[in-house]
Amino acid sequence: MKNELTISEAQKRVDEWIKTIGVRYFSELTNMTILTEEVGELARIMARKYGDQSFKKSDEEYNLADEMADVLWVLICLANQTGVDLNEAFQKNMEKKNKRDGERHKNNEKLK
Numbered sequence: 001m002k003n004e005l006t007i008s009e010a011q012k013r014v015d016e017w018i019k020t021i022g023v024r025y026f027s028e029l030t031n032m033t034i035l036t037e038e039v040g041e042l043a044r045i046m047a048r049k050y051g052d053q054s055f056k057k058s059d060e061e062y063n064l065a066d067e068m069a070d071v072l073w074v075l076i077c078l079a080n081q082t083g084v085d086l087n088e089a090f091q092k093n094m095e096k097k098n099k100r101d102g103e104r105h106k107n108n109e110k111l112k
């Protein structure tokens with residue numbers, strides 16, 4: 001059985017880890033830069049696995065799931081640092097998308 005985690009629990013676990021093992025959060029600007037770096041690493045794998053680029057020997061160490069988790073980790077750090085409740089933000093974002101895009105994609109000829 002998988003050990004499932006809510007968004008709120010993930011935020012708490014990251015905060016606990018930072019405060020007990022990580023010493024302190026990096027600055028928001030540093031974490032934003034790290035997030036960009038991690039997204040770049042994820043993009044590298046995506047371009048090679050699903051795009052037209054081929055893998056190099058140095059790419060073999062990369063793991064898609066781990067890179068996605070790295071992106072999530074840093075995003076959670078930023079949310080914690082800036083006081084964003086990601087659970088609440090995600091729910092509001094879904095409501096916005098449902099309201100704005102409820103019919104839009106169904107009526108998009110490009111998606112048929």
